[in-house]
Amino acid sequence: MHISRTVGAALVAVALPALLTSASALDAGPAHATESASLARASDAGAEQQLAERYSPVLRLRAQEESCGTGEPYDPIDVDALMGNDEVALRGPWDPVNLVRVAPTAADLSRGLPGYHLDFPGDALDPGCVYEQFSDRLAGNTQPTAYARVATESGHQGKLAVQYWFFYVYNDYNNKHEGDWEMIQLVFDATDAAEALAESPVEVGYSQHEGAERAVWGSEKLELADGTHPVVYPAEGSHANFYSPALYLGRSGQQGVGCDDAGEPHRTVRPQVAYVPRTRDAYVAEYPWLGFSGRWGEMHEAFYDGPTGPSAKQQWTHPISWSQDSWRDSSFPVPLGGAFGTSATDFFCASVAAGSNVLRALARNPSVVLIGLSLVALLVLWAASRTRWVPAVPLPLVQQRAWGEILVAARRTYGSQPLLFAGLGVTYLVTAVLATVAQALLFGVTRLEDLRTVAGSTGGYVVGIVLVLGAVFSLLAFVVVLAATAWTLHEIDEGRPVTVGSAFRTTLDRVRPLAMLTAITVPLVLVLSSTIFTAPLAVVFLVRRLWAVHAVMVEDLPWLAALRRSRALVAGHWWRAALFTAVVAGIGALTGPLVGVGLLFVSSASFSLVNAVASLVYAVTIPYVALALTYLYADLRARSTAPEEALVLET
Secondary structure, X not given: OHHHHHHHHHHHHHHHHHHHHHHHHHHHHHHHHHHHHHHHHHHHHHHHHHHXXXXXXXXXXXXXXXXXXXXXXXXXXXXXXXXXXXXXXEEOOOOOOOEEEEOOOHHHHOOOOOOOEEEOOOOOOOOOOHHHHHHHHHHOOOOOEEEXXXXXXXXXXXXXXXXXXXXXXXXXXXXXXXXXXXXXXXXXXXXXXXHHHOOOXXXXXXXXXXXXEEEEOOOOOOOEEOOOEEEEEEOOOOOXXXXXXXXXXXXXXXXXXXXXXXXXXXXXXXXXXXXXXXOHHHHHHHOHHHHOOOXXXXXXXXXXXXXXXXXXXXHHHOHHHHHHHHEEOOOOEOOOOOHHHOOHHHHHHHHHHHHHHHHHHHHHOHHHHHHHHHHHHHHHHHHHHXXXXXXXXXXXXXXXXXXXXXXXXXXXXXXXXXXXXXXXXXXXXXHHHHXXXXXXXXXXXXXXXXXXXXXXXXXXXXXXXXXXXXXXXXHHHHHHHHHHHHHHHHHHHOOOOOOHHXXXXXXXXXXHHHHHHHHHHHHHHHHHOOOOOOHHHHHHHHHHHOOHHHXXXXXXXXXXXXXXXXXXXXXXXXXXXXXXXHHHHHHHHHHHHHHHHHHHHHOOOOHHHHHHHHHHHHHHHHHHHHHHHHHHHHHHHHHOOOOHHHHHHHO
16 A cells, blocks of 8 residues: 555656646647747748749840830839829729829729729820830839749649749830730749759749740750849830840730840849738738739720739739640741841731731721721722723733733733743842842851841841842842843734743843943932932932833843933823832732731741742742833833934934
């Protein structure tokens, strides 16, 4: 009994402290757990901020030499500068002009307000310099900012995304609108930020319009600053993000429709990183405006409307699914150009930009634009009704014809011997090769990519030289085709057989007077065309001298007499000659690019192939232009009262 009491007392003495400790731990359990969770969250947030800083992007924006000039005027701003700003209005959803509040605060926006929109000073469809000046005022003493957020997605365990969001005041692209949210995203094979800090990203995606382009981390196309900071090339105006400086073409919503210019020169911007907490309660508490469900810009129809904010976008809530479903592997740089203005891609860029201007004008003032387009259509119909289209007899060559008859006669002649006249157009393909060789000799490059590199590294003057070189070869090729076609049609009129070879041999036999005409005409036309003030003089000079080529080939005149003959033929008929030449040249110049643009939209053909097709179509249509001009020359001869023999005697 005594032994039992002694053992029991010993057990109590040993167990009691343990029981008291356990009870104490149970009593303090909830508070202790809360403290531990807080420490864990703080640790996670610290790791996330460290991760965001390590991979913060470097922006290479297109440099702007002067205010309101070419280049990128907008930096990604600190959004807090918009909050409480009396130049910003909040408008209600039921009426685009209904004013709810001036200088809305972040707290106002935190309420969500779906259907509402912010309104900045200016007219989104006619921006002028208003938004650039507004952005400059907002910048003030703030720094360009990237909003960084670490995100995961249920169903994609072991994947982690780091996002950087940029806000620009204005999108000055084909789809002009106030406000522009862009971003890039890095993807890690990691479960949390601490684990990601020990790894490298797997891939990175740059937002571009409605899509994005991916790059494997460490790939050649991904440029890094200081080993970890992705270098981003935002396109001027659209702020679509690219991996290298170039002009890019888009032909869909994912790529954008039009051309994005991310080329040199650049200025470097390193945005400060503003860390965004992961959960909704936390990020709305830190940045209340992230709770805004409305539009960050002036309300308009369709693609002119302001964008939604980051938290309303798919990549905010489903970053991994977005990267897997929406990212593509490449963007499409625009080639420097096709042969002599025949580039379908160049034409595409210009025509989309022009079309967007018409659409903006239509959105701003639809009645005026519709009236204008109706007047143009009526003018074309009136002009077509004021000419004769029949009988359009191709031969004899020298006779008076209405311009409608000239067009039909040229078509019939081409159709009677298509291989013969298409063969004459091969000159354009030959000169394309010669132009490429000349570029290689001049710049010491052999590939288009090399030429683009030279142009990017040495400035725009290189591209200018390329364009002038192309124009010179273009005019030379046109003179050859025009001369060969004129002689061919003259021989057909005389009833003599003719081949492609004989046409070019005859052209070569008369190369001296043709060379003299070209040496006088081409440089002067290029010089006069270089400014808007002297361009009309270039047109006057060219129309007066254009028919000298025919006089050499058909009338066998020396070059000086041919110049006089051309001037005499046009005397009293300048407007007829000029307008008809403009119409026919337009048909020839636009057919190839229009076919190419059609291919761009309906196929996935490479841009080089599309440009090659456009050049081939151009080569086929140029003989038709030459035929039509030769028929006009014959018409001017029939109308002229100047004696042909006198010109020969003068010489």
